[in-house]
Amino acid sequence: MELQRKLFILADAAKYDASCASSGSQGRDSLDGKGMGSVTGMGICHSYAPDGRCISLLKILLTNVCIFDCRYCINRKSSNVQRARFTVAEVVQLTLDFYRRNCIEGLFLSSGIIRSSDYTMEQLVEVARRLREEHDFRGYIHLKTIPDAAPELLAQAGRHADRLSINVELPTASGLAQFAPEKDGQRIRQAMQGVDRHVQAWRAATREQRQAQSLPGAPAQRAA
Template identity: 75%
Template sequence: MASLDLRGKLAILADAAKYDASCASSGTSSRNSRGGKGLGSTEGMGICHAYAPDGRCISLLKILLTNSCIFDCHYCINRKSSNVRRARFTSQEVVDLTVSFYRRNYIEGLFLSSGIIGSPDYTMEQIVEVARSLREDHDFRGYIHLKSIPDADPELIHRAGRFADRLSINVELPTRSGLKRLAPEKDAARIERTMADVKTAILDREDAAARYRSAPAHAPAGQSTQMIIGADAATDGDIIARASALYDRFNLRRVYYSAFSPIPDASTVLPLKRPPLMREHRLYQSDWLVRFYGFAPAEVVKAADPATGMLPLDIDPKLAWALKFRDQFPVDINRAPRERMLRIPGLGVKAVDAILVARRLRRLRLEDLGRLTRSANRLRPFIIAADWRPVALADRAELPGLKPATQQLELFAA
């Protein structure tokens, strides 16, 4: 490890960080520079090569402090028994890299995680020192996301929130039984206690900010977590229920889902194949149904196969739900309330809001709908318009782009 130069360390530790999906800057507030000075900006709303609403690509330096670890989690490529090349940054090296990359216009922020070195407290101290130095020594105003270590002293976690825009604490696996089996050195109750402490600190800060303008910031972009999908026997139903509970209990901004990827020299208790990436995608869609479309978790679970608890991979969960509850359709787009229109397959939140505005002026026809959304053809089986009413809804509605093996018949007439 000592023989590696900075470039060699960066190659190893940037690659090792790719397994962590939980990075996004949505929800952060801009840190105002004092006197027009300071580095970085959080205006862009997005990191890790995400795209801002204006089309700009927002990136950040996403690295591990080290890929050495005293834990031996079966699913982790950086586990103690893994045969990988190890590297370690000093906290000052991470600070220098971040500032240097920002000045070259490579990045607009930092995502920093780490394996556990020495002890959880020692590792967390090094992570916090990076953020402290950037903020206080370099007046860095860019986005900082720190991965917190739940075994560390709560005071260290609280200190991290003073400097970071977002904190994340990974629950690792969807079920406690899965965590006990695959990561026996980690404790689900301790992870949740740390998440509860972060929630309390954020709420206290919000309460103080309402009273005092000078109240110090504390993780203004909130906290997030990540689950590994497909490493254990958890079903999609288990995952949806778990994510919903985490949102409710800890006021999370995001739950990220990361499909398990087989690793070199893998433990024999792990599956030999990674789950379909489409499964990860369907879980993200389900997550949005609960967060933005008014679905209860139990309703989304009903879209899954009752025998396996898994969501269908060939159609999205919103369509799967609609086909199981055909008595809820068709929906009159000129009369239905917003919450009912959000359940129409193919209609997003922006399209529904546009329809609500447009129908105040006139009764909407199919051609009007075509101007408000690009998925008008997909909507026909599920809607009533001024010039359209479907006769019947088949077991599956015809959708453009489906493969022939899953092609569906449409039994409608104007």
């Protein structure tokens, strides 16, 4: 499948994934040659950086293939949608290409679950790792973590991403049992707690570092 076709499918599939993005606009475009600009429901989303800036993100799924059959999800196993899957290298290159063209300031990446939670999370982490370590990418990265993924994979994701999030799926145990019986609410909560523990540990380490640097005789930080 051509890369452009994959991008069309997996950007459209990602529009249902919560990304802390602005929303509410009606879909408008100028594909008919009339007018200028567009407000589309896929591909580029807008989110907010910690400093309050509104930034544009490439919002895509790694794949819309999924081993689960959650009744509320358009990408469920039994859904009659066209499937596609990016390679890690393709996501990295797309992000760099869009960034160099000044179309985006970062990446939002989620995925259907393929093979296993750990395998899928490994693929997401590898995208972020290559961007940071091999291409010195300093833009914004938001990774959607996968429930049941190993804690060490979440820790690796946190080293490379600016933001991690996880889907609550459904607010009640009865709703989850009815619409997504293959998923375990307790495991989802544990995954969310795991992400929170990593965040709190990072904040504590940051506070300790700042306190140590403020002590008399501590070496001064060099200006960036």
